[in-house]
Amino acid sequence: MSARPDTRLPDLLGIELPVIQAPMAGYTTPAMVIAASEAGGLGSLPGALLSIDAMNEALARIRAGTRKPINLNFFAHTAPEPDPAGQMAWRSRLAPYHVELGLDPAAPVPAAGRAPFDAAYCGVVEAWRPEVVSFHFGLPAPDLLARVKRTGAKVIASATTVAEARWLAAHGADAVIAMGFEAGGHRGNFLGDDMATQVGTFSLVPQVVDAIALPVIAAGGIADPRGVRAAFALGASAVQVGTAYLRTPEAQVTALHLEALKSARDDSTALTNVFTGRPARGIVNRLMREIGPLSDVAPGFPTAGGALVPLRAVAEPAGNAGFSNLWAGQSVALAREMSTAALTRSLGDAGLAAA
Template sequence: MNSKNFKALLGTELPIIQAPMAGVQDSKLAIAVANAGGLGSIPCGMLSSAQIVDEIKRFRAATSAPLNLNFFCHELPPFDKQAQARWHELLAPYFDELEIAADLGQGGASRMPFNHEIADAIEAFKPEVISFHFGLPQENLLERVRSWGAKVISSATTVAEAEYLAARGVDGIIVQGVEAGGHRGMFLSDDVSTQVELEPLLTKIASRVDAPLIAAGGIGDSHGVKAALAMGASAVQIGSAYLLCDEANTSSLHRAAIENAANTEGSTVRAEGCTALTNLFSGRPARGLVNRAMSELGAINDSAPAFPYATNLMAQLRKASEARGMSDFSPLWCGQNVGSCKKIAAGEMTLALMQQVTQLE
């Protein structure tokens, strides 16, 4: 294993971080992974301060293990009525088909960036790890987090982003390969052509950055864990493999789509053709299972309003479609390694991921 000691970084028995996955998990999944020896994570980007506190309290009541709280660091742009109108024009046929009227009001801003109000709410709990997506917060906020004794980690999708994070003294860098499900952590560029697979990205970053690296993207079994550690990672972050676990809140429609994709492509291969990067559901590139919206509108569409405002109209279509038992407009986040998703307990999954890894620092 890499000489960087993962126990000093994560405080866990195993070099596994359960990826924070907004919309499909809460503290139940984090608790299960933590009790199995990994680092449990709670996604906070779509929660109010009060909801975050409730989740922390549930976690603390169930386990004394370390906790990772994850936050977004995007800048919230002003609501653009014209962009929303253009988006509605493109989506109008679907509203007609579903026989619903579109609400063009400001929406989607439930994805809030980390701020002082949130810091005030969580400070007393002194979370062991704080992870960020889309870069880092303002320096005064970052200093607050460090003053609690929390380890700070953030995602990099390019060498330049990793160097940026290292220069700002993060404790660890999540190297997010393009195979990963959910939102890309890109923050220095919005060019999706810069996004590459985990293996070459991890190799390049390991040669350029002197910081503990956490591999993420396409890792779904113990062979993948072992390979990532051998390439220089101190730990791995795994999300999609947990989507079918008992403690996940993945919807029945989302679960069915995952199972269908795995059955179609075979459970032991990467199902590259089943997933794609898309900006339709939020305005930022994210990997999910290909559904009707992505097929008909194109996975990346320039008409999608800036993050997070594309969510407004798509969420309305999603609600109406799901009420009819369809996932045509649902963000079915999932990584390329669809076959790694198993209907088992999260603790069992966590231990299974370590079967081929025998030497831990």
């Protein structure tokens, strides 16, 4: 590892501050992206929950608000094969909750959707030409990745192990996000699924820095300037921060989720697969305690979520967050209420000082 902080990433991405506002599907708004980019960081729009029309609409709003670099983020997972038996077992496990809330356990439920990157999404990239395109769960097929690169976009992607970082470096990434075990939301793992061996941020970052020649972005457990300084001391070239942005007024967060964020402690989160079928870190609630947090019955990502939609529709209006995914990282208690712009500048100034 170099004795001097790596400062390549801001130049690579064309940003002033070494801070990436994490793309948080369902929570990030165009206003957040605009504010983060205008403040000098990299605003990120998550695409996994957006239709093509909704993505185009969001990008139109963003480009009307800023001409500075932005990141368009996608999931690169493979959709699971149909599993009727698995779905029946999952719905049977959830049936008592449906009955408790006055719902018919046998009633049809909506399909749960987090769409993987495909030709249609690639067309959006080609039309809007964002400066950065990021991926979660690996990288898309080589032909799609080549199309993205032909737009001039820089490609970054998440790694949760050194092996994944090496794989990304060998398959076309321009920079790698070293995503520690502390991070909120979905784990970015794609070469293995053993959660017991996932690595913490401040162990992972220097090992990834030593393993690859690309700039490394630290993610997970970073919510204030102290975390930024620590990441830079270990060789990171930038940080990606998510949970802290959930406390900004630009975030789209339910009142129940916001209250959970405000009252969370250091031990309030856990990894769970019961909301989507894939491990993700969130604030512990009833569903996680009673059938998880990691359940062998939960069907493949993202199909587990469909049967939870009716439960949330009844529970949330009654002030019950027991069936809602309350994504947050382990440093949630360090987050403070402030604007996206102020948070970006605070984190970015710490990075510049460390560099």
